Amino acid sequence: MTKLPTWADLVLVPFISLLLAAVISAIVILAIGGDPIEAVTVMVDGAIGSPYGWGYTLYYTTSFIFTGLAVTVAYHAGQFNIGGEGQAQLGGLGVALVCLALPWPHWSLALVAATAGAALFGAAWAAIPAWLQAKRGSHIVITTIMFNYIGAAFIVYMLVEVLRPVGQMDPASARFPEGAKLPNFGQIPGLDLIFSNKVPANVSFFAAVAACFAVWALLWRTKLGYEIRAFGKSESAARYAGISPVKVIMLAMLISGGLAGMMAINNVMGESERLVQNASEGAGFIGIAVALMGRNHPFGVFLAALLFGFLYQGGAEMGLWTTIPIELRLLLQGLVILFTGALDTMVRMMLVPFFRLARGAV
Amino acid sequence: MTETTDAGRQATAALSGAAAPAIELRGISKAFGPVQANKDISIRVMPGTIHGIIGENGAGKSTLMSILYGFYRADAGEILINGRPTIIHDSQAAIRAGIGMVFQHFKLVQNFTVLENVILGAEDGALLRPSLAKARKTLAHLAEEYELDVDPDAVIEELSVGHQQRVEILKALYRHADILILDEPTGVLTPDEADHLFRILRGLKEQGKTIILITHKLREIMEITDSVSVMRRGEMVATVKTAETSPEELAELMVGRKVLMHVPKAPANPGDTVLKLENLRVTDAEGVDRLKGVSLTIRAGEILGIAGVAGNGQSELLEVLGGFGAGKVTGRMEVQGQEVVLAGHGATGQTRRARGIAHVPEDRHHLGLILDFSAWENVAFGYHGAKDYQASGLFMDNAAIIRDTEGKMERFDVRPPNPHLPAQSFSGGNQQKIVLAREIERNPVLLLVGQPTRGVDIGAIEFIHRRIVELRDAGAAVLLVSVELDEIMSLSDRIAVMFDGQIMGERLPAETNERELGLLMAGVAQTKGAAE
Numbered sequence: 001m002t003k004l005p006t007w008a009d010l011v012l013v014p015f016i017s018l019l020l021a022a023v024i025s026a027i028v029i030l031a032i033g034g035d036p037i038e039a040v041t042v043m044v045d046g047a048i049g050s051p052y053g054w055g056y057t058l059y060y061t062t063s064f065i066f067t068g069l070a071v072t073v074a075y076h077a078g079q080f081n082i083g084g085e086g087q088a089q090l091g092g093l094g095v096a097l098v099c100l101a102l103p104w105p106h107w108s109l110a111l112v113a114a115t116a117g118a119a120l121f122g123a124a125w126a127a128i129p130a131w132l133q134a135k136r137g138s139h140i141v142i143t144t145i146m147f148n149y150i151g152a153a154f155i156v157y158m159l160v161e162v163l164r165p166v167g168q169m170d171p172a173s174a175r176f177p178e179g180a181k182l183p184n185f186g187q188i189p190g191l192d193l194i195f196s197n198k199v200p201a202n203v204s205f206f207a208a209v210a211a212c213f214a215v216w217a218l219l220w221r222t223k224l225g226y227e228i229r230a231f232g233k234s235e236s237a238a239r240y241a242g243i244s245p246v247k248v249i250m251l252a253m254l255i256s257g258g259l260a261g262m263m264a265i266n267n268v269m270g271e272s273e274r275l276v277q278n279a280s281e282g283a284g285f286i287g288i289a290v291a292l293m294g295r296n297h298p299f300g301v302f303l304a305a306l307l308f309g310f311l312y313q314g315g316a317e318m319g320l321w322t323t324i325p326i327e328l329r330l331l332l333q334g335l336v337i338l339f340t341g342a343l344d345t346m347v348r349m350m351l352v353p354f355f356r357l358a359r360g361a362v
Numbered sequence: 363m364t365e366t367t368d369a370g371r372q373a374t375a376a377l378s379g380a381a382a383p384a385i386e387l388r389g390i391s392k393a394f395g396p397v398q399a400n401k402d403i404s405i406r407v408m409p410g411t412i413h414g415i416i417g418e419n420g421a422g423k424s425t426l427m428s429i430l431y432g433f434y435r436a437d438a439g440e441i442l443i444n445g446r447p448t449i450i451h452d453s454q455a456a457i458r459a460g461i462g463m464v465f466q467h468f469k470l471v472q473n474f475t476v477l478e479n480v481i482l483g484a485e486d487g488a489l490l491r492p493s494l495a496k497a498r499k500t501l502a503h504l505a506e507e508y509e510l511d512v513d514p515d516a517v518i519e520e521l522s523v524g525h526q527q528r529v530e531i532l533k534a535l536y537r538h539a540d541i542l543i544l545d546e547p548t549g550v551l552t553p554d555e556a557d558h559l560f561r562i563l564r565g566l567k568e569q570g571k572t573i574i575l576i577t578h579k580l581r582e583i584m585e586i587t588d589s590v591s592v593m594r595r596g597e598m599v600a601t602v603k604t605a606e607t608s609p610e611e612l613a614e615l616m617v618g619r620k621v622l623m624h625v626p627k628a629p630a631n632p633g634d635t636v637l638k639l640e641n642l643r644v645t646d647a648e649g650v651d652r653l654k655g656v657s658l659t660i661r662a663g664e665i666l667g668i669a670g671v672a673g674n675g676q677s678e679l680l681e682v683l684g685g686f687g688a689g690k691v692t693g694r695m696e697v698q699g700q701e702v703v704l705a706g707h708g709a710t711g712q713t714r715r716a717r718g719i720a721h722v723p724e725d726r727h728h729l730g731l732i733l734d735f736s737a738w739e740n741v742a743f744g745y746h747g748a749k750d751y752q753a754s755g756l757f758m759d760n761a762a763i764i765r766d767t768e769g770k771m772e773r774f775d776v777r778p779p780n781p782h783l784p785a786q787s788f789s790g791g792n793q794q795k796i797v798l799a800r801e802i803e804r805n806p807v808l809l810l811v812g813q814p815t816r817g818v819d820i821g822a823i824e825f826i827h828r829r830i831v832e833l834r835d836a837g838a839a840v841l842l843v844s845v846e847l848d849e850i851m852s853l854s855d856r857i858a859v860m861f862d863g864q865i866m867g868e869r870l871p872a873e874t875n876e877r878e879l880g881l882l883m884a885g886v887a888q889t890k891g892a893a894e
């Protein structure tokens with residue numbers, strides 16, 4: 001009934017949600033005999049306490065930005081793209097094919113081409129479910145989930161049968177050529193004063209930030225973005241206005257799949273430097289949570305990706321240095337998603353009486 | 363005629379104050395933030411009467427009834443039920459106090475049967491069978507007593523709107539409501555269904571039930587109520603006996619100034635033919651023929667009104683003409699002598715707009731507006747590809763759209779004149795003005811307009827009618843579809859009556875009357891003059 005002020009909506013509600021998730025996590029850690037204080041210390045220290053930690057946190061953040069943006073664009077068109085995982089893996093294939101195709105003279109050229117390849121393959125993987133939705137009405141949630149599995153199997157086939165160099169045992173592509181090696185934060189002038197050569201965060205972080213701006217401009221400054229948002233809010237009204245449902249679903253899903261695919265420039269090109277099995281490691285699914293928490297706004301996605309990057313890296317450190325098992329990282333993420341996404345309204349309702357009181361006092 | 367004298371007598375008896383009022387509100391006030399929705403409101407409603415509450419949208423009627431039904435707590439004031447002070451803190455308390463509410467938007471479970479809906483929340487125990495059996499008996503009894511006949515085993519989604527409303531009334535009666543509040547009950551009904559509803563209400567009144575009828579339709583107030591309270595901007599400005607007032611007086615009380623019930627308009631001065639339809643047929647996905655060979659022409663500077671009971675093909679006609687019809691479409695459409703693609707590829711809202719066809723749709727919430735979008739985004743809706751809204755090849759010129767919206771809001775008196783507010787925060791009348799401004803200011807050659815004043819307050823009705831007439835005088839052809847016969851009679855230069863997907867006949871407003879049109883609307887074959 002009563003609306004909260006904007007700042008409370010955007011800052012206070014997520015903050016309290018996170019606090020609740022943390023409190024419950026602490027209780028669980030206590031219950032299994034761990035020390036929550038120690039856990040928090042290790043997490044914070046490991047994720048943001050050193051340039052080394054930041055180097056990993058921002059690496060994960062980069063991936064989550066891309067997959068979060070992918071979900072965001074589809075969401076605004078009223079489509080729930082659960083297929084980020086498969087699209088990201090196909091994006092990896094695109095990156096691998098581009099990188100292995102030529103002895104690239106300079107990483108910048110390779111990056112441009114690999115980004116295009118990643119986007120193309122990711123978009124292609126989203127195109128079939130999108131087409132089925134637009135033309136046949138097959139529910140996109142179902143089809144994109146199925147395409148995750150098909151994608152994973154397809155990648156395995158490609159690695160085993162096509163990309164695996166002769167004589168190599170593990171299902172992986174060959175190493176990318178030197179010229180396709182992206183500079184990490186330790187190799188970028190200026191940043192190298194802070195970061196060591198060991199961190200996985202690389203130039204694709206800046207591509208992710210640029211993608212945030214691009215998605216924002218697309219959605220709120222272009223005609224296509226207007227049509228996407230209008231269609232997502234009301235299909236019937238969009239029909240009245242002459243907006244083609246097929247066009248909007250197809251374009252939004254192609255862009256969405258392309259963004260998910262582009263994540264591969266970070267993990268495949270920037271980090272592993274060859275294509276391995278399950279390279280995306282669930283980042284496609286985390287993108288859903290990131291978009292949810294970021295309120296489907298690129299800026300929110302950026303902040304949420306940062307948070308999940310922190311949880312990912314901090315959780316790994318926690319698993320490494322404490323007796324608390326690394327699986328608890330999943331619980332932590334799950335609680336964050338539960339409170340910021342699903343129970344968001346509950347937190348808001350709890351806050352309403354306070355604001356009503358405050359207003360009455362004025 | 364006996365009815366009005368009867369009603370008058372009852373009202374007099376009621377107002378003489380023999381018994382305690384069924385409902386008495388004393389000094390009710392309610393504020394939402396800075397907005398004073400209800401200001402020191404007092405009314406007394408005598409038992410066994412029908413009391414109307416009338417006011418423009420946003421006058422505070424719904425807030426007042428929500429307080430009475432326990433959705434909101436009043437900031438001040440008290441409620442007396444049958445003379446006893448009663449605290450109503452939720453709807454359960456309201457039901458216990460004998461109050462039943464029939465909402466404008468029904469609260470029914472669509473895939474439950476009538477019986478299941480009636481007992482929902484009023485079950486006698488964990489097992490449903492005894493409750494259902496009891497409800498079946500009660501329903502049969504109620505059906506007989508009040509003409510409230512509904513098949514108890516029918517599933518809600520298969521019932522007509524009128525029948526669904528009866529289920530809502532049955533729900534309230536099943537919970538032993540003595541006081542029945544109906545919020546805009548006829549908004550969704552056909553004239554026939556509305557008549558039936560009024561018969562039910564009169565029957566309930568005779569059994570001693572008290573009825574509060576919230577509406578903005580003066581005709582209904584005059585027809586059925588014993589007394590009426592008028593609200594304006596959160597205040598109760600008058601309570602009068604219906605027999606002693608007139609629609610003109612009530613309209614003036616509602617708006618706070620004199621209102622023209624009929625917009626003055628000069629005789630039409632028709633020019634060349636703008637729209638020519640030949641043998642338009644539409645068959646929907648289920649194979650039902652929605653339009654069965656509609657032919658008509660409209661000339662420049664002329665308003666053709668399509669009268670008819672809702673659901674006789676008017677919506678399909680507007681949708682096909684607007685470029686987004688569904689199903690199989692055949693026939694021929696010409697605009698200014700040139701053929702227009704009727705359906706399929708090339709028939710979209712965009713191509714229609716490019717031909718100078720503007721469309722104010724029947725359902726502004728689902729078609730005409732995107733409620734979550736701001737006013738300025740809605741002003742661009744459908745015209746978002748227009749040249750004057752583009753900055754460069756890539757981007758839209760949002761600043762230009764906002765400037766344009768500010769101008770439109772001023773010229774069309776949209777309140778509040780803030781282009782950044784979401785469309786849903788405007789009242790119905792102001793939402794319609796936004797749609798109208800968007801469609802009219804592009805100077806269309808043909809304006810399609812459906813139910814232009816549905817859910818719109820009286821002050822805005824006059825304004826909207828004026829604008830439509832002005833557009834006609836500027837030389838546009840106008841196709842007006844409305845279920846309000848008053849509106850058709852006062853705006854149209856020619857009237858076509860639709861029934862069952864066909865045009866039953868055409869009449870000139872000066873040469874016809876509501877009875878003749880009513881017969882045509884009911885499908886009685888065209889025998890000109892026979893109605894007289």
